[in-house]
Amino acid sequence: AQKVTQAQTEISVVEKEDVTLDCVYETRDTTYYLFWYKQPPSGELVFLIRRNSFDEQNEISGRYSWNFQKSTSSLNFTITASQVVDSAVYFCALSGLYSGGSNYKLTFGKGTLLTVNP
Amino acid sequence: DTEVTQTPKHLVMGMTNKKSLKCEQHMGHRAMYWYKQKAKKPPELMFVYSYEKLSINESVPSRFSPECPNSSLLNLHLHALQPEDSALYLCASSPSVGNYGYTFGSGTRLTVV
Numbered sequence: 125a126q127k128v129t130q131a132q133t134e135i136s137v138v139e140k141e142d143v144t145l146d147c148v149y150e151t152r153d154t155t156y157y158l159f160w161y162k163q164p165p166s167g168e169l170v171f172l173i174r175r176n177s178f179d180e181q182n183e184i185s186g187r188y189s190w191n192f193q194k195s196t197s198s199l200n201f202t203i204t205a206s207q208v209v210d211s212a213v214y215f216c217a218l219s220g221l222y223s224g225g226s227n228y229k230l231t232f233g234k235g236t237l238l239t240v241n242p
Numbered sequence: 243d244t245e246v247t248q249t250p251k252h253l254v255m256g257m258t259n260k261k262s263l264k265c266e267q268h269m270g271h272r273a274m275y276w277y278k279q280k281a282k283k284p285p286e287l288m289f290v291y292s293y294e295k296l297s298i299n300e301s302v303p304s305r306f307s308p309e310c311p312n313s314s315l316l317n318l319h320l321h322a323l324q325p326e327d328s329a330l331y332l333c334a335s336s337p338s339v340g341n342y343g344y345t346f347g348s349g350t351r352l353t354v355v
Contacts, residue, residue, distance in 0.1 A: 157342045168348035232284035
């Protein structure tokens with residue numbers, strides 16, 4: 125069975141603050157993929173990052189960075205110098221490669237609502 | 243074209259109506275998906291199509307009927323829905339099942355009255 129936990133239900137920050145969103149996962153697969161998606165009020169799920177289980181290098185993309193710690197089963201997401209446009213629900217998701225044939229399925233966490241206030 | 247287009251964006255239907263949701267992609271993806279998302283919840287998988295064939299049905303009630311007429315198009319036919327079926331319906335595609343380059347559409351917000 126796969127499980128994704130986003131313990132932070134809601135986070136509120138003031139513009140220009142840094143903010144970290146936590147994601148902890150459980151899987152029996154040795155090969156798996158982790159994702160972060162952003163969902164603004166318009167509803168579309170916007171892909172942010174995909175990491176595979178063999179690549180523990182951290183990644184930076186502009187103001188976004190991701191810290192993958194396989195030892196703690198976590199892929200945390202940091203937004204540096206947050207902006208009002210970053211306000212959205214952020215989902216972490218997991219897909220296993222050989223988990224009983226469910227490699228087609230994204231298992232989502234419950235999401236974290238980030239509000240960035242001006 | 244790197245988009246998944248869903249129409250309509252909003253739909254209100256009565257419990258006795260029949261309606262259809264449409265999803266289109268022109269990225270050459272051969273896997274397409276329907277997800278259902280209730281308010282303040284994560285998306286939940288409903289159906290998976292692979293090479294225009296239904297490969298996964300996540301125990302979805304028969305009042306939801308998917309159809310994949312060709313490799314670019316995915317429909318979801320709705321009949322005799324209940325108010326609890328009101329949700330955001332998201333379509334996604336990927337190059338193949340198990341290839342994890344998922345692209346999501348912006349969804350259809352369905353309200354059943």
